[in-house]
Amino acid sequence: MPNNPSRLIYRQPQPADVGRLFAIYSDPQTNLFNPAGPMASLDDAQRLLKRWLDQWTALGYGWWAVARREAPEHVIGFGGIAPLNYLTVPRINLGYRFAVEAWGQGYATELGRDALVLAFETLGLPEVFGLVRPEHAASIRVLEKIGMQPFGLLDDVPGQAPSRVMRVCHPITASA
Template identity: 80%
Template sequence: MPNLHSRLIYRQPRQADVQRLFAIFGDPQTNLFNPAGPMPDLAAAQRLLAHWMEQWAFNGYGWWAIARREAPERIIGFGGIAPLNYLTTPRINLGYRFAVEAWGQGYATEVGRDALALAFVSLGLPEVFGLVRPDHAASIRVLEKIGMQPFGVLDDVPGQAPSLVLRVCHPTTARV
């Protein structure tokens, strides 16, 4: 599980998080690199939250609700690892989205490292992927910093440049 010395705390999302989820995912600034744009309404936030809760119930893990250790009641973002189809290929995907107030403080890197610890140490998963828009330099840097390497591209947004796919393998399987 996540590092006890972490500045962040993680928990399973719950129904009470829907307003905060909408505030973060509906903010145009947090969606600058999201081709779908901001989340349109609270109903969409409710659907996403329900999906995350189903993933937790089925898999025993999924995206976390993330807060600073000194303010555990204030969610600053959501992220972690969860199953995601890359078009038709199932992958374990690492992702995150933070409120603007949390940007530039290294939280994405911290969440990424903690999510990989969960994936490899606790769950024993063989590999984790990251999907990022090619012009999202900050997220590319975060994924590279936590050990992900270019794996390929995914033509997942019609009429736009393909997304970059990065991957990191379980440390023990990477040597095989």
């Protein structure tokens, strides 16, 4: 995990986080750009949390539960890096979802930078991707701020414009 003086703290999600996960993922505001819409049930939250915990067990990393340093017991979001299939192509994906109370404070950018430190400096990954809906200007700006550049398009939502695929390469790999 990053060891910089972050405003945020990151930890592996825990089964007790399921209620907070559901609260954030079922909020219509946090799903404005999610074609699937808000999470429908606590069972859905439990399935997602189980998938995250399985990734942690298998890989030793995955999405974090995120809290402010001054309130470590209050999860304000979830995010980080984890494998995700871009249709049939496996990628290391950077993602995040924050409670509305945490919006507009630079937390997504901070999490993104810290996740890239983990990806490149700790795990030695060659590249990290971000998948974003084309109309989600705020997330596109976050990905650009942390150094991601357009990589392509992914036609992942039938009947809608393709998602934008962004990518950043490991600094050493990119310059070699």
